[in-house]
Amino acid sequence: MDPMLHAGIAGIGAGLVALGAGLGIGRIGGSAMEGIARQPEATAKIQTAMIISAALIEGVALFGTVVCLLAALAK
């Protein structure tokens, strides 16, 4: 029972992590698209910056995911 409880709560945690990452990267994507719409000739720069920011935020999300995985696999 106990390991399953750990796993269940860790699952909720992982879902929250995904929620946070989705919100953050969604905002980045949205403002990137607005920027490209306003100035199509800056597309390459905006895309690069967007990918970099998305990778950084995803790093944070994966920190959280690893913590959830550790919690799920704890005895």
Place this chain on the structure above:
Amino acid sequence: MTRFLLTLWCLTALLAGSALAEEAGASHAATPITGTVEAPADGHGDAAASHGTAPAHEAAAMDGAHGQAHAEGDVGAVVKEGMQHHLTDSPHLELPLKSFHLDHLRIPLPFLDGVRQATGNDTPLINWMVKDDDGHAYLMMSKHMIFMALAFFIVLVVMLAARRTAGTAAPRGIGNVVESLIVFLRDEVVLPNTGKEGKPYLPFFLTVFFFILTMNLLGLIPFGSSATGNLSVTAGLALCAFGMMQVAGMRAHGVLGHFKGLMPHGVPIFVAPILLPIEFLGMFTKPFALCVRLFANMMAGHAVIAAFVGLIAVPLLALTNLPVVVAIGLLELFVAFLQAYIFTMLTAIFSGSFIHQH
């Protein structure tokens, strides 16, 4: 043409799935988990089946040590032993036809005998590497170490081959690819962030990028595993990045100047007790973040793939799960390149911030 491919796909998926189901349901005999894992006989060549044979190992290993866990209903242990087999380091190297025990390839470390005898066999940090069978300390070989050495040789061979045409007026072949990557890294990643003073450090950044890229990509081939999915490997890389940052700062400003530069100019002195610890701690948290980011990205990709393949309980499910596995594999390919690029770029940015103090 598409109908032919679709039929071929269904057949291979069903065969792979049935191989999995057969392995899982075959025996609940308590074969030891460290015994050789024989791959089920199949002659498939495409990616779907290759993904299928890898989890056959997992399924076969599942029977072994936790036939008992199955009986006890301990879901956590079942999941852990089924999946961890694929995600973590292991003393076995599994190839399509043969599985190698790497336990026998060990290097004696006589100077650590005292440490080993004092700490015993279960000390977490050194449990893996320095193992004791007969009172002596050994450096054990593991799967990820083999793949690190393989990545080293691949990078070496590719660079040596690229030297023929790269840098000339008309690079061709592998030299072209390598040169375009190196020029991209030099002109878009390293030099804009570190400035002219960063030019001597360019070989380090290029090495880091290609090494990490190769290790990440090796995890995508069948029977391969990415060494960067191991916290120790990424910790070693982060340690090198940390050294790079310190060396870059100290060579630009001297040892004392490097630490004095943690306080920006024009900042009132009473802020120093708050700012200095934060900046000093930041010197350590940045490589730590590099380490965990790379590790988590690589391990998460493999964990998702292992989870999806592990969901194949019935051969028919292979039809739905394996396309998802392929799609996630493509995403992982993108992530492999992206994470190598991010690691290199962040190290360049941090080194540049120590070279050009405010």
